[in-house]
Amino acid sequence: AQKITQTQPxxxxxxxxxxxxxxxYDTSDPSYGLFWYKQPSSGEMIFLIYQGSYDQQxxxxxxxxxxFQKARKSANLVISASQLGDSAMYFxxxxxxxxxTPLVFGKGTRLSVIA
Amino acid sequence: EAGVVQSPRYKIIEKKQPVAxxxxxxxxxxTLYWYRQNLGQGPELLIRYENEEAVDDSQLPKDRxxxxxxxxxxxxxxxxxxxxxxxxxxxxxxxxRDRAYGYTFGSGxxxxxx
Numbered sequence: 128a129q130k131i132t133q134t135q136p137x138x139x140x141x142x143x144x145x146x147x148x149x150x151x152y153d154t155s156d157p158s159y160g161l162f163w164y165k166q167p168s169s170g171e172m173i174f175l176i177y178q179g180s181y182d183q184q185x186x187x188x189x190x191x192x193x194x195f196q197k198a199r200k201s202a203n204l205v206i207s208a209s210q211l212g213d214s215a216m217y218f219x220x221x222x223x224x225x226x227x228t229p230l231v232f233g234k235g236t237r238l239s240v241i242a
Numbered sequence: 243e244a245g246v247v248q249s250p251r252y253k254i255i256e257k258k259q260p261v262a263x264x265x266x267x268x269x270x271x272x273t274l275y276w277y278r279q280n281l282g283q284g285p286e287l288l289i290r291y292e293n294e295e296a297v298d299d300s301q302l303p304k305d306r307x308x309x310x311x312x313x314x315x316x317x318x319x320x321x322x323x324x325x326x327x328x329x330x331x332x333x334x335x336x337x338x339r340d341r342a343y344g345y346t347f348g349s350g351x352x353x354x355x356x
């Protein structure tokens with residue numbers, strides 16, 4: 128079974144600073160994908176970034192980067208130059224490609240950006 | 243291209259009443275998912291469709307929940323009768339058959355049962 132663990136219920140960061148949101152995962156499937164989603168108070172799930180288990184490079188998308196450490200089974204999200212609009216819930220999720228399992232989510236981290 | 247469309251955005255009902263949610267996925271997406279997100283939690287899968295076939299409904303409380311995806315496009319999720327514990331956000335998502343592209347989510351329906 129797949130499992131995602133996000134140990135930080137809430138985080139605070141000063142505007143313009145960088146912040147790291149932690150995510151560890153567990154799966155026996157060698158082929159999988161890791162995703163980060165942002166969920167503002169309006170409720171929609173917004174896709175941020177994707178990392179495949181066989182990707183050699185860490186994924187980057189604008190101010191978002193994923194610190195992928197395969198041996199540690201961690202996939203931390205780094206947000207650089209935080210903005211007030213980054214305040215939201217952030218969810219780490221995993222999709223195991225070998226089986227027929229759906230996208231599995233962690234419990235999320237609430238990020239608050241302070242001016 | 244339009245995203246995943248869900249309606250209604252909000253619904254307040256009294257317990258024991260029925261309620262239905264509607265989802266229109268992205269055109270061409272074969273796979274459709276219904277997730278439930280309780281307050282302060284991550285979403286959890288209720289049911290997954292491949293075209294019009296429900297291929298994973300193991301987490302759907304079948305005594306009160308039902309779903310359908312006629313013609314493999316739009317989908318409806320129904321609760322009858324609703325209970326207080328059903329208060330949650332119901333998210334619909336769709337994906338291509340190649341799931342490496344991930345899922346696209348709708349805005350969700352926030353259900354409050356009073």
